[in-house]
Amino acid sequence: MKSLVLAPFQHLVCSTMADTELTGAEIVIRCLHAEGVKHVFGYPGGAVLNIYDEIYKQDGFKHILVRHEQAAVHAADAYARSTGQVGVALVTSGPGATNAVTGIATAYMDSIPMVVITGQVPTAAIGMDAFQEVDTVGITRPCVKHNFLVKDVRELAETMKKAFYIAATGRPGPVVVDIPKDVTQNTCAFVYPESVSMRSYNPTSKGHTGQIKKAAQMLLEAKRPMLYVGGGAVLGNGAEPVRALARKLGFPVASTLMGLGAFPEPDPQNLGMLGMHGTYEANMAMQHCDVLLAIGARFDDRVIGNPKHFGKEARRIIHIDVDPSSISKRVRVDVPIVGAVDQVLTDMLKQIDGVPDATALKAWWAQIELWRAQDCMKYDRASPVIKPQAVVEALYKVTGGAAFVASDVGQHQMWAAQYYKFNEPRRWINSGGLGTMGFGLPAAMGIAMAHPDAPVVCITGEGSIQMNIQELSTCKEHKLPIKVILLNNGVLGMVRQWQEFFYEERYSESYVTSLPDFTMLAEAYGHVGMKIERPEDVEPALIKAFTEHKDELVFMNFITDPRENVYPMIPAGKGLSEMILI
Amino acid sequence: MENEAGALSRVAGLFSARGYNIESLTVAPTEDATLSRMTIVTRGSDDVIEQINKQLNKLVDVIKLQDLSDGSHIERELMLVKVRAVGEGREEMKRMADIFRGNIIDVTEKSYTIELTGDGKKLTAFLEAIDPSAILETVRTGTSGIARGERILKI
Ligand SMILES: Cc1cc2nc3c(=O)[nH]c(=O)nc-3n(C[C@H](O)[C@H](O)[C@H](O)COP(=O)(O)OP(=O)(O)OC[C@H]3O[C@@H](n4cnc5c(N)ncnc54)[C@H](O)[C@@H]3O)c2cc1C
Ligand SMILES: Cc1ncc(C[n+]2csc(CCOP(=O)(O)OP(=O)(O)O)c2C)c(N)n1
Ligand SMILES: [Mg+2]
Numbered sequence: 055m056k057s058l059v060l061a062p063f064q065h066l067v068c069s070t071m072a073d074t075e076l077t078g079a080e081i082v083i084r085c086l087h088a089e090g091v092k093h094v095f096g097y098p099g100g101a102v103l104n105i106y107d108e109i110y111k112q113d114g115f116k117h118i119l120v121r122h123e124q125a126a127v128h129a130a131d132a133y134a135r136s137t138g139q140v141g142v143a144l145v146t147s148g149p150g151a152t153n154a155v156t157g158i159a160t161a162y163m164d165s166i167p168m169v170v171i172t173g174q175v176p177t178a179a180i181g182m183d184a185f186q187e188v189d190t191v192g193i194t195r196p197c198v199k200h201n202f203l204v205k206d207v208r209e210l211a212e213t214m215k216k217a218f219y220i221a222a223t224g225r226p227g228p229v230v231v232d233i234p235k236d237v238t239q240n241t242c243a244f245v246y247p248e249s250v251s252m253r254s255y256n257p258t259s260k261g262h263t264g265q266i267k268k269a270a271q272m273l274l275e276a277k278r279p280m281l282y283v284g285g286g287a288v289l290g291n292g293a294e295p296v297r298a299l300a301r302k303l304g305f306p307v308a309s310t311l312m313g314l315g316a317f318p319e320p321d322p323q324n325l326g327m328l329g330m331h332g333t334y335e336a337n338m339a340m341q342h343c344d345v346l347l348a349i350g351a352r353f354d355d356r357v358i359g360n361p362k363h364f365g366k367e368a369r370r371i372i373h374i375d376v377d378p379s380s381i382s383k384r385v386r387v388d389v390p391i392v393g394a395v396d397q398v399l400t401d402m403l404k405q406i407d408g409v410p411d412a413t414a415l416k417a418w419w420a421q422i423e424l425w426r427a428q429d430c431m432k433y434d435r436a437s438p439v440i441k442p443q444a445v446v447e448a449l450y451k452v453t454g455g456a457a458f459v460a461s462d463v464g465q466h467q468m469w470a471a472q473y474y475k476f477n478e479p480r481r482w483i484n485s486g487g488l489g490t491m492g493f494g495l496p497a498a499m500g501i502a503m504a505h506p507d508a509p510v511v512c513i514t515g516e517g518s519i520q521m522n523i524q525e526l527s528t529c530k531e532h533k534l535p536i537k538v539i540l541l542n543n544g545v546l547g548m549v550r551q552w553q554e555f556f557y558e559e560r561y562s563e564s565y566v567t568s569l570p571d572f573t574m575l576a577e578a579y580g581h582v583g584m585k586i587e588r589p590e591d592v593e594p595a596l597i598k599a600f601t602e603h604k605d606e607l608v609f610m611n612f613i614t615d616p617r618e619n620v621y622p623m624i625p626a627g628k629g630l631s632e633m634i635l636i
Numbered sequence: 637m638e639n640e641a642g643a644l645s646r647v648a649g650l651f652s653a654r655g656y657n658i659e660s661l662t663v664a665p666t667e668d669a670t671l672s673r674m675t676i677v678t679r680g681s682d683d684v685i686e687q688i689n690k691q692l693n694k695l696v697d698v699i700k701l702q703d704l705s706d707g708s709h710i711e712r713e714l715m716l717v718k719v720r721a722v723g724e725g726r727e728e729m730k731r732m733a734d735i736f737r738g739n740i741i742d743v744t745e746k747s748y749t750i751e752l753t754g755d756g757k758k759l760t761a762f763l764e765a766i767d768p769s770a771i772l773e774t775v776r777t778g779t780s781g782i783a784r785g786e787r788i789l790k791i
Contacts, residue, residue, distance in 0.1 A: 191642060192645070195642075195645065195646060195649050196649055196653045199696070200696040203641075203642070220696060252696070253699055253791060254637065254638055254696055254697055254698060254699040255696050377694065378690045378693070378694075379687060379690035379691050379693075379694055381690075382683070382686065383687060
């Protein structure tokens with residue numbers, strides 16, 4: 055029709071059509087509303103000003119202005135981890151996008167569903183070294199599940215739909231949508247597709263029936279069975295069938311760092327965490343089992359150690375994973391099952407039509423109890439200086455095990471994982487795959503936005519907290535009552551530990567000097583600061599923080615033993631039964 | 637795969653990021669302009685090839701993947717060679733091109749440009765058969781492949 059209109063009238067025609075057409079910026083907002091997004095974490099800039107202008111005019115979702123784009127992405131990521139919904143972050147082009155990259159890579163490594171919208175220079179300026187131009191799609195390509203550059207406003211709505219769909223389905227992951235500024239200005243009619251179908255993307259969720267049958271049979275025949283539960287059990291809402299299966303069979307359960315909480319940790323069937331800093335009993339059972347059921351776990355190098363050593367013992371492996379490329383990647387498996395944990399386990403439960411070998415199982419448990427009797431998690435409880443483990447134990451006690459615990463990266467992360475006993479999935483939020491220092495505080499913000507009434511803590515180190523400490527300001531603005539548990543050992547403890555063990559105590563650049571007065575720092579941001587130096591003050595301080603200061607952010611600076619190490623430890627490249635115990 | 641901007645770099649990026657080796661890669665749109673077809677020649681242990689298969693399938697732009705070496709198949713590559721063709725070497729060069737069923741597609745007083753198709757081995761054999769000092773320039777497309785018989789890759 056338009057082509058019939060003579061040139062001088064074209065402008066007129068467009069302006070009357072504008073009634074039914076929306077700008078790209080409006081479309082972005084409408085898509086987010088249609089997806090049911092309630093929180094967007096972001097930071098404005100030139101390329102996204104049109105979008106921010108539309109944010110100003112709407113109240114369908116709340117925008118949380120962070121102080122650094124990395125924090126926006128971590129917050130959106132933890133929002134997703136703690137709720138299961140897709141997290142959303144919005145940043146500008148150039149430095150906004152590059153600041154977001156660490157957050158995107160963090161989410162990618164842990165398979166977190168997230169949509170990151172990045173502004174881009176106008177389409178005509180792309181490739182011209184324009185102001186604040188970077189090739190966002192190129193830079194993020196290796197650390198996203200997928201990404202898009204939207205070149206035409208008419209593709210915007212469908213692209214947004216695809217982005218949410220890809221992020222959330224199959225093996226979840228971050229999706230970047232890069233939107234040039236002119237696309238946010240241009241107009242077109244808005245229709246949000248109800249559904250998408252993509253010929254090139256069809257994740258499987260139902261497992262192969264024959265394989266599931268075979269697995270069920272194998273489990274019943276096992277003499278020394280073991281369930282190995284990974285992050286996929288949490289991501290795929292598999293906690294319930296995991297519990298049902300474990301209880302039905304009476305098998306021992308161990309989890310990776312990412313799977314903690316899928317099976318309740320205080321349960322006697324739980325052997326604790328596997329891997330480099332896992333328990334003696336979990337690692338020994340993993341090494342010596344004869345049938346291993348891996349549930350959404352990827353045989354990571356921090357979990358099985360040296361694959362050759364792992365392969366020394368004969369065992370049959372069943373592996374459930376939604377991503378075929380996780381299967382037989384590092385370890386050959388006997389029964390691969392491609393599918394979603396919840397569906398596959400539910401089907402498997404139906405296939406289990408007998409009982410396991412009771413005598414064998416009893417003997418196996420007896421062996422496990424001997425390993426457990428090693429008490430590998432013991433530490434000096436009478437120490438005159440605060441032991442970091444004791445702080446986490448006290449935190450567990452004071453919060454009744456009900457807190458959402460975000461963590462940074464280092465020794466404190468391992469102690470948090472080892473000594474806080476998670477009863478539920480999605481309560482333990484940490485960066486496992488990328489191991490990103492600076493993740494903790496923004497992650498706690500994302501959780502606190504999603505769960506305003508729940509206790510949220512951030513366990514951190516004096517190294518990590520300084521990597522995103524500016525977010526204390528965001529916490530103030532949104533009155534987020536996070537409890538920051540700083541296990542302040544005055545050292546980059548995890549680095550120091552490796553230097554002690556493997557570099558003959560040459561402590562190269564691992565001592566952090568000139569630390570700020572964290573109490574004053576917290577107060578400067580308008581929060582409550584506490585410094586805790588004696589073991590007997592640990593619990594009372596925590597109680598005070600969670601009662602008197604329930605609704606405030608409390609920054610708790612625990613001065614802990616600088617020489618404490620994380621045990622047990624499997625040195626890199628060693629096997630599961632080659633642990634260093636305390 | 638989808639004929640989308642960026643699809644090629646996703647594949648190339650995957651190979652470099654994961655340390656897989658690419659011997660050659662060819663790509664062009666198909667009769668359906670929304671699709672392009674790529675032939676990749678790679679090398680690796682069975683485990684590595686299995687991972688390459690899975691990782692490629694995981695790329696959102698990849699629609700279907702076939703390991704041609706699973707069955708009998710045909711490989712073809714095109715090579716253009718510019719050679720010195722002077723004196724008695726000129727006649728010899730033409731003879732060699734004929735033996736390898738090459739076509740001389742451009743001629744000057746001093747040179748021939750020869751077009752040759754075949755599998756990679758044949759093209760290499762040609763280069764080894766002629767006087768190496770006569771080779772002025774070569775350009776090869778990399779291998780394209782298709783299964784023999786009724787087996788087809790279609791969506
Ligand atoms: C300092 C430090 C120390 C560490 N030490 C340890 C340690 O001692 N022990 C340890 O375990 N880890 C440790 N890690 C973490 C480690 O690096 C890995 O991140 C972790 O082990 C991977 O966990 P996972 O195997 O459960 O896989 P994840 O990364 O959680 O991957 C999940 C798997 O599940 C699949 N999946 C996702 N959704 C579904 C679904 N719906 N259905 C089926 N499958 C699905 C995915 O495809 C993937 O294969 C440490 C990290 C750091 C930073
Ligand atoms: C961004 C980033 N840089 C470097 C590292 C390497 N690294 C891992 S743990 C660690 C030390 C962390 O120190 P701190 O936060 O004080 O924790 P601690 O180990 O002392 O508990 C370092 C430097 C990392 N994981 N992330
Ligand atoms: Mg420290």
